[in-house]
């Protein structure tokens with residue numbers, strides 16, 4: 001897969017939703033970094049030009065940038081453009097415009113659907129993944145004695161949403177391991193374990209597309225088959241839904257959301273999509289809509305998943321600037337982004353796997369991974385590894401669940417040379 005996109009087209013497309021002055025400003029911002037950066041020529045995309053769109057500290061190798069968006073220039077510009085309009089007259093929030101035309105709820109949903117798949121009415125908008133998952137689980141009409149079944153590696157945002165909702169209905173949450181060791185996980189193991197665990201009382205199965213605690217990319221479509229099998233012969237009111245925390249797959253994996261074949265996907269758009277901070281979405285399959293009831297007064301009165309969008313006033317300059325993030329990613333190309341993320345991760349994982357003092361915790365199989373890689377260094381906790389790398393101005397993070405592995409996310413702001421430098425720094429962490 002190659003995108004054939006050049007620096008000029010990246011910048012032109014990325015700027016499509018905002019003013020034409022963007023290119024000059026971005027070049028000035030990126031000058032310091034560009035000197036030490038490199039163009040990734042093989043895929044045809046000018047990654048240095050992409051990197052210049054960000055104000056990330058050029059003195060650091062940032063392998064945690066996926067964690068929360070550093071706004072690229074087109075997004076910064078769009079936010080400022082909208083903010084000026086709101087500050088001038090806050091009553092105008094129904095008629096805000098980006099330089100290329102009106103923006104608002106409908107445009108945001110239409111553009112997300114155009115980029116991520118499905119139809120606009122299948123999208124609701126939220127402030128982040130956590131809020132989205134909270135709405136979804138709260139909306140499921142659980143009956144006493146019924147349960148939500150989650151993988152034991154779910155982020156607290158997902159687990160918490162299920163627990164809070166189940167408590168209200170005298171239901172329960174059961175967490176189960178879907179693999180023994182993340183690095184050796186296989187599709188057959190995940191599917192086999194899930195088949196054993198779904199019970200008649202299970203009203204939702206909750207998994208994460210790409211786990212932030214292990215880096216494992218779950219085979220969501222295969223999981224959907226298991227859930228569909230469990231639903232065979234069930235009464236409609238007892239249907240088991242498949243709910244996916246999609247935050248680390250969205251804009252990192254080249255898959256349309258409907259092709260995951262989940263019932264619902266909740267995700268922040270302020271991580272891999274580089275969207276405005278404080279934005280997120282819920283995508284819902286049409287035949288799942290009747291099972292999802294809003295927990296907060298909705299902003300729309302549509303008979304669709306849209307009514308999971310909570311009212312009323314929002315940080316509109318952020319929410320309605322989302323088209324700029326979509327345009328930025330579209331300018332690079334979804335497959336080019338995913339290919340870049342995957343290639344950098346593969347390079348990293350192969351290097352880590354070859355080091356005797358490192359235990360890789362993410363599968364080497366690219367089908368079971370995406371942009372997140374977890375690992376342990378002999379004699380160091382994940383936090384100690386992060387601290388030691390920070391001494392060399394390499395920013396990594398740690399996984400949020402125990403055990404807290406060291407964690408690296410390779411994203412569109414990174415270069416192969418940064419991965420090589422990071423591998424060399426991890427190599428040097430060997431005990432003498």
Ligand SMILES: Cc1ncc(COP(=O)(O)O)c(C=O)c1O
Pocket residue numbers: 067128129130131155157158208210211212245247248267268269280
């Ligand atoms: C897997 C996973 N789900 C949910 C969240 C919470 O995301 P948000 O900040 O969009 O609520 C995180 C945070 O990084 C995460 O890693």
